Amino acid sequence: MLKIYNSLTNQKETFTPIEANKIRMYVCGMTVYDYCHLGHARVMVAFDVVYRYLQSQGYNVTYIRNITDIDDKIIQRANDNGENFKALTERFIDAMHEDERALGIHPPSLEPKATDNIEEILGMISTLMEKGYAYQGASGDVYYAVAKFEDYGKLSGRNLEDLRAGDRIAVNTDKNDPFDFVLWKMAKQGEPYWDSPWGKGRPGWHIECSAMATKILGNHFDIHGGGHDLQFPHHENEIAQSEACTGEHFANYWMHNGFIRIDEEKMSKSLGNFFTIREVLEKYTAEEIRYFMLTSQYRSPLNYSTDQLDAAGASLDRLYTAMRGLTISTAPQNSSYETHYINAMNDDFNTPEALSALFDLARDINIARDKKENEKASELGALLLTLANGIGLLEGDIEAWFKGDDSKGGMSNDEIDSLVQQRLDAKANKDWSLADKIRDELVEAGVSLEDNGAETIWRRE
RNA sequence: GGCUGAGUAGCAAAGAGGUUAUGCUGCGGUUUGCAAAACCGCCUAGCCCGGUUCGAUUCCGGGCUCAGCCUCCA
Numbered sequence: 001m002l003k004i005y006n007s008l009t010n011q012k013e014t015f016t017p018i019e020a021n022k023i024r025m026y027v028c029g030m031t032v033y034d035y036c037h038l039g040h041a042r043v044m045v046a047f048d049v050v051y052r053y054l055q056s057q058g059y060n061v062t063y064i065r066n067i068t069d070i071d072d073k074i075i076q077r078a079n080d081n082g083e084n085f086k087a088l089t090e091r092f093i094d095a096m097h098e099d100e101r102a103l104g105i106h107p108p109s110l111e112p113k114a115t116d117n118i119e120e121i122l123g124m125i126s127t128l129m130e131k132g133y134a135y136q137g138a139s140g141d142v143y144y145a146v147a148k149f150e151d152y153g154k155l156s157g158r159n160l161e162d163l164r165a166g167d168r169i170a171v172n173t174d175k176n177d178p179f180d181f182v183l184w185k186m187a188k189q190g191e192p193y194w195d196s197p198w199g200k201g202r203p204g205w206h207i208e209c210s211a212m213a214t215k216i217l218g219n220h221f222d223i224h225g226g227g228h229d230l231q232f233p234h235h236e237n238e239i240a241q242s243e244a245c246t247g248e249h250f251a252n253y254w255m256h257n258g259f260i261r262i263d264e265e266k267m268s269k270s271l272g273n274f275f276t277i278r279e280v281l282e283k284y285t286a287e288e289i290r291y292f293m294l295t296s297q298y299r300s301p302l303n304y305s306t307d308q309l310d311a312a313g314a315s316l317d318r319l320y321t322a323m324r325g326l327t328i329s330t331a332p333q334n335s336s337y338e339t340h341y342i343n344a345m346n347d348d349f350n351t352p353e354a355l356s357a358l359f360d361l362a363r364d365i366n367i368a369r370d371k372k373e374n375e376k377a378s379e380l381g382a383l384l385l386t387l388a389n390g391i392g393l394l395e396g397d398i399e400a401w402f403k404g405d406d407s408k409g410g411m412s413n414d415e416i417d418s419l420v421q422q423r424l425d426a427k428a429n430k431d432w433s434l435a436d437k438i439r440d441e442l443v444e445a446g447v448s449l450e451d452n453g454a455e456t457i458w459r460r461e
Numbered sequence: 462g463g464c465u466g467a468g469u470a471g472c473a474a475a476g477a478g479g480u481u482a483u484g485c486u487g488c489g490g491u492u493u494g495c496a497a498a499a500c501c502g503c504c505u506a507g508c509c510c511g512g513u514u515c516g517a518u519u520c521c522g523g524g525c526u527c528a529g530c531c532u533c534c535a
Contacts, residue, residue: 010465028535036535043535073533153464156530162463163531205533227535231465234534257535258466264527268534295474295484301467301528308473311485318484321498344475352475356483366499370492432494439496450497457498 002057002346004223005299007231007254008155012348015253017222023054023061024217026251028209028226028234029111031068032092033077036099037274038260038289038304039227039267045290046257046298046349047225048105049391053345056390065108066212067093069115070202075191085192099277103286104392110216114208118194121203121211124245125183125196133244134183137174140199142184144206147177149240155254156232181237183207206237213251214242224251228299229266231256258301267304275304287401288312290392294351319394320401322362322384325457326369329378331386337361341387351391358388402459411445420449420456427451 002015017023027047030040047065054061068074069089078085100107114121125142128134133149136142146152146160153159163179182204187193193200203211213221219242226235235254242250259266262273280289283306291312296302337357344353361384368377388394406413419438426434439449446461 007465030535031533039535041535046535071533156464158464158531228465228529229534232530233532259529259535261528266529266534270532270534292473297475299466300474303473305473307485311473314486315484324498347476350475352473352483356475359483363500370500427494430494436495448497450499451493452498459497 003348004253004255005348006252007256010157013253017059018220018252021059023059023223024064024221025051025054025061025223025225026064026066026209026213026217026221027108027224028230029065029067030096031071031073031205032089032096033071033074034092034269035276035278036096037267037269037276038280039274040096041099041103041277041289042260042293042298042302043225043227043257044100044103044105045293045392047255049294049298049351050223050225050255050349051106051108052390052392053349061109062217063108064110064112064213064216066209067096067111067113068205068208069093069113070192071205095278099281102281103277103290104395112212112216114203114212117208117212117215118203120215121207122184122194122196124207124211124214124241125198127245128183128241131244133240135176136198139174140186140201141174141182142198143175143180144183144237144241145176146179146181146240149244151243152240153236155236155239158232179233181206181233183241206234207241209234210238210241210245213238214246219246219248219250221251223253223255225255225257228256228258255298257298258296261301261303264303280309284309284313287316287393287396291316294355294391294393297348297350297352299348316393316401319358319362319384319388320398322365323381323394323398324402325452326365326381327374327378328382328385329375331383332379335383337364337380337383338387341390345390354387354391358384358393361387402457404460411442411447416442416445416447416458420458423449424456 003012004015005011006013025047027043030036047063051061051063070085074085074089078088081088125134128144129142132145134142134144153163160179183206184196184198184201185204186199186201191202193202213224224235224238231254239250261267265271265273267274277289288309289312292309293302295308295312337360340357340360341354344350344357347353361380365377365380365384368374368380385394403413419442423435423438426438442449442458447458448461449456449458
């Protein structure tokens, strides 16, 4: 039975979809004015795992991840670059998709853009106006009146009183209440705008998610996710908008992933301490990045370090080694390994625990191979592959994992194969010194050998 | 100040009120022409103080420390 930690109640709850076998999930995506960093990668990986696992359990999942393609930062960046904001966002949407593909993320069912849903946004604001939850300030900006929504704070465990006790409230005399937030923002000279009953302007950040989620998934859906920093105020505001507008409960389960940290501090654009996905992909494979993220439960913070990425590579080596040269047959049903894995994943997507089931399999495959129990090894190999694939691991070509990239200079695969054959000949003649000389030469070139009975396999370090 | 989380061996990271987590690293052994890989074994744990219990790292209370949110943010 699947349990999900629900941020709304701060506890793990048994997951029950609204419609049997069907799950509707919305995850807050990126604001596209720059390249995605590792923090974005974590959201993508975390919910990719959720998406894959729910599908593997037989659910028909509609997974929406939106794109925020209009906001202050986008306008500012476009101005700085002297380009149209559309050109800017299209460039970074393409880049995001490249990164996503590179990381082996399954694309969401739909990626709605804010600018494609202005009609729905305006409709929602109108309804909020009619129902008295919104008002227009002297500046022309339209605000949501937080105090009108009784449940405000239910997601983040705060109430307006707590909030008011804080001393970090920006003074804004245009608003009735400092916690009111913008639904529609008037365009300044030269800024992009859309027409509305309140004047030319653009949507606020919060309303776009409410509008797109309810448009595509309906007023009431199963799962809403995003980074932990979005819990307040973004998700709180989404609830206030959506529930005030529709009169229905918004999302049943709220999932928030933990941050990537640098030196125990949040990685973020505002702190300037971030690594982009493409930057890290220059040094590490996508699978190493994914593995690194899966070693910790999605809600936990995760400290970035090259040591950890190196360790991820070493761990993957072990899994790939178990699979290397193995003939795959049919995975056994209902094995203890699978039970272990399923129980782990059912426990709020506990990937570290699920990984341990993979390593149990790897060890037993190795033992079976040592004992020449080939049938057993083939079956366990099939299972390892299936379970690993379920969380996006071991999807690549096994030989390619070890042999790496032939095109990066150094010795070519053919040259290596030729030297390996020469060494085999030397070994056959018991010319150990020549055999060792050839092996030393290969080690020098970053190639290590493994004698495996009559044959020799090799890998790039 | 308010609200959330977290503190586990050299590093990373889970579960479980008593029985080996797991991976990487280190050490010893088996294997190997020698290696590598593999296998077997070993060394390193549970922030502090109380309480509950026959028994707590695991539950409860109180500290301390760290991180996040309260402003844009994944």
